[in-house]
Amino acid sequence: MMTTKSIVSTLSLMGLFSCLLLFSCNRQAADSIQTVPQIPEEWSEYAPGEVMASFRRTACFGQCPVFTVTFFANGTAMYKGDMHVDKLGRHIAGYPTDRLQEIIDFAEENGFFEMADTYPEDKRFVIADASHTITQLRSGEKTHRINRNSLGPDELREIENKLQELVESLVLAGIDIE
Numbered sequence: 112m113m114t115t116k117s118i119v120s121t122l123s124l125m126g127l128f129s130c131l132l133l134f135s136c137n138r139q140a141a142d143s144i145q146t147v148p149q150i151p152e153e154w155s156e157y158a159p160g161e162v163m164a165s166f167r168r169t170a171c172f173g174q175c176p177v178f179t180v181t182f183f184a185n186g187t188a189m190y191k192g193d194m195h196v197d198k199l200g201r202h203i204a205g206y207p208t209d210r211l212q213e214i215i216d217f218a219e220e221n222g223f224f225e226m227a228d229t230y231p232e233d234k235r236f237v238i239a240d241a242s243h244t245i246t247q248l249r250s251g252e253k254t255h256r257i258n259r260n261s262l263g264p265d266e267l268r269e270i271e272n273k274l275q276e277l278v279e280s281l282v283l284a285g286i287d288i289e
Contacts, residue, residue, distance in 0.1 A: 160185040165247045166274045172240035202283035221266040230263035
């Protein structure tokens with residue numbers, strides 16, 4: 112028969128273990144959000160050239176679409192749908208390079224390359240269960256990446272909306288490279 116002292120001790124250890132597990136899971140999620148989308152080596156033959164932009168939406172506590180799109184200078188877009196999207200898996204598409212250039216020009220005119228790297232800037236306002244939108248653009252020698260969780264400038268949201276429209280216009284063709 113367990114004594115009150117041993118029950119309290121067991122509950123304390125279980126609480127400590129739960130906290131460690133919770134914080135280690137959050138650390139892994141935060142680390143994965145901070146990574147810049149990398150192009151898998153096996154995609155290199157499909158998308159040669161330099162990356163002009165990447166656009167990524169991460170998971171949330173609900174039904175948020177989870178995907179990454181990388182736009183290359185040669186007019187090739189690589190798409191990877193992970194969850195809650197119409198197309199799951201890896202896909203390739205062509206895109207009008209002039210349309211992406213218009214978005215990059217708009218971003219430059221609206222201060223994208225001078226914006227903070229992360230929003231909200233004050234970590235107290237980060238919503239843990241909300242999706243992150245990670246936008247990376249290149250203009251000439253300048254490259255800038257922004258990780259937005261919830262708050263952010265209206266101009267950034269407008270850039271994200273323009274990129275989302277471009278993503279939605281892609282005619283995706285599945286590729287089997289695994």
